[in-house]
Amino acid sequence: MKPLKVLDAIVILAGATIVAACASTPETPAQEFTGTMSSGCAPHDAPSTVLDLKASSGEATVSFNLWPSGGIVPPATAEFDAERPLGQATFCNSAGTCTPATRGRVSVESDESGVRGEWSIGLADGSSYKGTFRAQWLAIQALCG
Numbered sequence: 001m002k003p004l005k006v007l008d009a010i011v012i013l014a015g016a017t018i019v020a021a022c023a024s025t026p027e028t029p030a031q032e033f034t035g036t037m038s039s040g041c042a043p044h045d046a047p048s049t050v051l052d053l054k055a056s057s058g059e060a061t062v063s064f065n066l067w068p069s070g071g072i073v074p075p076a077t078a079e080f081d082a083e084r085p086l087g088q089a090t091f092c093n094s095a096g097t098c099t100p101a102t103r104g105r106v107s108v109e110s111d112e113s114g115v116r117g118e119w120s121i122g123l124a125d126g127s128s129y130k131g132t133f134r135a136q137w138l139a140i141q142a143l144c145g
Helices: 003-023
Strands: 031-041 047-055 061-066 076-080 087-092 098-111 114-123 128-137
Touching: 031 114, 047 128, 061 098, 061 114, 076 087, 087 114
Parallel strands: 031 128
Antiparallel strands: 031 047, 047 061, 061 087, 076 098, 087 098, 098 114, 114 128
16 A cells, blocks of 8 residues: 555544544433323423433432423323424433433333333433333323413
């Protein structure tokens, strides 16, 4: 191989490594959470579904307020981000520092003791978190508007 081609190959390999490193975002492995699911009110006073979860091990918590047009009737999936403002979430780490999510996804299914499902969120700093959950459905009707 000619010296120039070796140098070109090294530059291409270094560039690909930098792109791969920048494209990946840190993600915490899925944890198990437990909590409650109930009716609530969206920031614009529409009916919503509130999901409050606490890590089964540790002190982390995550709270969702979701208001998709069809509501949340299991089985259901709700997603939100800047282009689809159909919900919001806040993640609090074990140190008690809470951060709003910029995007999120919650999938819910009914089970014998309430609901279960999976969730994932992304934060403004590029980190993301995910988990599985079991929640008790609280039959409380919030009065909105």
